[in-house]
Amino acid sequence: MITRAYRHSLNGSLLAPGQPLLEVKGVSLRFGGISALADVGFTVTQGHIHAVIGPNGAGKSSLLNCISGLYRPQQGQVLLHTGGEQGGEADLIRMRPHRIARLGVARSFQNIELFRHLTVLENLMLGRHVHMRHRLFASLAWFGPARREEIHHRGLVEEVIDLLQIQSVRHKPVGALAYGFQKRVELGRALCMQPALLLLDEPMAGMNTEEKEDMARFVLDVHELAGVTVVLIEHDMNVVMDISDRVSVLDFGKLIADGTPGDVSGDPAVINAYLGEELSA
Numbered sequence: 001m002i003t004r005a006y007r008h009s010l011n012g013s014l015l016a017p018g019q020p021l022l023e024v025k026g027v028s029l030r031f032g033g034i035s036a037l038a039d040v041g042f043t044v045t046q047g048h049i050h051a052v053i054g055p056n057g058a059g060k061s062s063l064l065n066c067i068s069g070l071y072r073p074q075q076g077q078v079l080l081h082t083g084g085e086q087g088g089e090a091d092l093i094r095m096r097p098h099r100i101a102r103l104g105v106a107r108s109f110q111n112i113e114l115f116r117h118l119t120v121l122e123n124l125m126l127g128r129h130v131h132m133r134h135r136l137f138a139s140l141a142w143f144g145p146a147r148r149e150e151i152h153h154r155g156l157v158e159e160v161i162d163l164l165q166i167q168s169v170r171h172k173p174v175g176a177l178a179y180g181f182q183k184r185v186e187l188g189r190a191l192c193m194q195p196a197l198l199l200l201d202e203p204m205a206g207m208n209t210e211e212k213e214d215m216a217r218f219v220l221d222v223h224e225l226a227g228v229t230v231v232l233i234e235h236d237m238n239v240v241m242d243i244s245d246r247v248s249v250l251d252f253g254k255l256i257a258d259g260t261p262g263d264v265s266g267d268p269a270v271i272n273a274y275l276g277e278e279l280s281a
């Protein structure tokens with residue numbers, strides 16, 4: 001339950017719901033002789049949960065890496081619409097990861113990438129670093145303008161803590177938490193960036209059913225209550241079909257379907273390539 005009235009918007013996008021936020025156009029990525037992505041294109045709409053699914057090795061993580069700047073495809077464009085008065089757009093393909101993060105693209109990884117010895121609160125504050133004008137050590141030392149900035153950042157972080165219901169563990173080192181909580185903190189750290197677009201790489205991997213249901217609920221809250229657009233890689237088809245607005249399907253680096261969960265689950269190419277028994281069961 002949300003106990004706090006929102007004072008900070010956690011959604012960093014200036015676009016209205018329904019506008020195109022991210023356009024992936026003709027993206028091809030090769031590693032030597034391996035074609036990880038071949039002419040992949042689709043559009044992520046502001047306000048959607050957009051799932052990317054496909055069998056192992058289909059190119060899902062590579063695609064996320066192209067969007068967040070970790071991989072540079074040989075061909076194509078990844079256009080992020082930044083909105084505002086100028087109605088700007090940026091091609092992420094030419095940018096380094098830290099610049100893409102500054103434009104509001106936040107991500108979580110398949111393996112937890114948190115500072116295990118720092119507390120939950122400290123890890124979340126580190127998620128604010130892209131917005132900090134004063135150096136983190138000055139903020140922590142509470143000097144002058146740095147102190148005011150710290151108070152602002154703390155307010156926002158407290159809202160993320162409330163949204164994700166991690167109040168009870170805020171002062172615990174992340175390494176001491178159960179896996180499900182750690183994944184929630186990782187989601188929280190990405191959310192602390194006030195993202196325009198949140199990329200989640202298998203946020204429910206390795207979870208039991210109860211943890212998965214919790215996480216799916218929190219991803220929905222991030223979307224519904226905070227209004228953040230999400231690109232989600234997920235293997236559990238039930239989760240994908242339950243919470244996604246749109247689904248893009250990759251197979252051997254190619255986009256074989258793109259549509260609503262209903263469209264995609266009935267698509268013979270998808271059933272053949274991937275879903276098979278899972279959906280007909």
Ligand SMILES: Nc1ncnc2c1ncn2[C@@H]1O[C@H](COP(=O)(O)OP(=O)(O)OP(=O)(O)O)[C@@H](O)[C@H]1O
Nearest residue numbers: 031034035036054055056057058059060061062063
């Ligand atoms: N850094 C890399 N160097 C060489 N090959 C890579 C690299 N990253 C990915 N690949 C290859 O690209 C292809 C797509 O891999 P990718 O990890 O993107 O698939 P995936 O759909 O995310 O798979 P999974 O569901 O198993 O995580 C695979 O053949 C993989 O071996």
